[in-house]
Amino acid sequence: MDLKTKALIKSLWVFHAATSPCNNCDIEVLDLLTPRHDVERFGIILVGSVRHADVLLVTGVPNYKTAERIKKLYEQAPKPCFVVAIGNCACGRIMFQDSYNSPCPVDEIIPVHLYVPGCPPKPEAMIAGVVKLLEKLSGK
């Protein structure tokens, strides 16, 4: 494991990209970033600009308007950038499969590296998912 991957594992900067969610998953993501769960000990900080981001936290079902925007957001993030789909809606649009306003699930627009199911997933589930992502990164 070279120095680049080691540094990337120890310092993941997170950007919150919501594609029309019901905001429950967003509240849980905000919960994750509060002092109670303390993700800063893993080096995870919330950044304001997508150009500083290493991880895109995608929530919600993409509709026609946000599908083009999430694609542009993904292209604006400097690679290597990982996409985490948080919540049932971002993983597979469970209830909203036949919706009139949703063209496709998130992983048909941008490549997704980690799925965290739940409605909404608990912050502990998100941390477990992040640990799995870091293990996958360090193992490869």
Place this chain on the structure above:
Amino acid sequence: MEDVLGRIREKFYEQIIKYEEKSPRRVYIEFAPQNIPEAVKFLFRDLNLRFATATAIDTPLGIEILYHFSYDPKGQMVSLRTFITDKKHPQIESIAPIIKGAEWIEREMWEMLGINLIGHPNLKHLLLIDDWPEGKFPLRKEK
């Protein structure tokens, strides 16, 4: 603190089709579609009720539109109900010239249910994309 319900009943005595009081704080008053702008003017300008939102749904009796107004000092919610029976070409006069804040909810009512709002200043798509196919209204319950 005034008796808004009494004043509405007194002014629109002939025009109210049905007055339903689910609880002292939740009142539904039914009007015909052509009487709505006058009633809205009275509630908004003279009684100074706060316009909360408007909702619309496709029912077997016609397209039902509800305008919700709130009397904050007593915590009362007054809803004006109206049924548009012509489902082929539904239309109603827009209240956006009276209440500026109703512009966006009326745009949503038009794009989702196809209600033609007469006199609306800016009838464009709000939530759906701009090149949504014409004549396709997602929340209509057609078989």
Place this chain on the structure above:
Amino acid sequence: MKLLFNYLIFPGFLFSACAGLLAGWVDRKVTARLQWRVGPPWYQNFADVVKLFAKETILPEGAKATFLMSPYLGLLSASLVAMILGLSLQSATGFGGDLIVVLYLLVVPAIALIVGAASSGNPLASVGASREMKLVLGYELPFILAIICIIIKSGGSIALSSILNAQHIAGSYIASWSGVLAFIACILCMQAKLCLVPFDMSEAEQEIMGGALIEYSGLPLAIFKLTKAVLLYTVPLFLVVLFLGKDTSPIFLILKYIGILVVIILIKNTNPRLRIDQALRFFWGPVTVLALIAVVLALLGL
């Protein structure tokens, strides 16, 4: 050759960058402890910088030529200040007027931020640049007034070595009425110079999505972070030289630096972020008055 070693390794770029990154870690750890959480490990800032080196650099379409050049401007001048201060503490080498050189070199990182943000081609970055410009206009005035107070107290000399010598003889400048007032004014101006809360409205903002640094990614962003680290080491050291310069053996130097760092962290954790007009009113109001009183008291000999 020795000068190159001094500039690049010790006490110039490498030493000050490492010291600054460690000081930044102390800040993050103490903040975490105050919020009843654990906080990052000691190598966190180093990992951040190495990770940024490995990311790709995206050049936005509307960016001008100075977009990639301005980060290096800030880093070069900050390390130059570190070298001058380190050498004058070590062996009293310096030249007449190096106080003025340090003063204007300390403005250059802010200018690099402004130039870089203005050449980003992003409207939010220009908001950040304008805020930073107004902030520099705000805090430079009381800062220079307080430095004038020090110059008066050391008999009109503008060389760092003679300021240090005067303090060796007469005692630290902070142990006098004018010194204390000038020190307080300098602490507040230093908080703004380091872009720390409550004066970080130009960048690192949830309000304008990263503000001045919004379009930077990869290597230029790493250079900006390194510049901030070098400044975090250099500016408190500058204050130690000016105000607390009686005992400059390494142990006391480190203790005094940690003391000023504690004051910075305290102010950072107990205050919300100010708006730019509130910050301007603050600097041109109470802080300038404080610095003026310090100058008057220094003229009277107190």
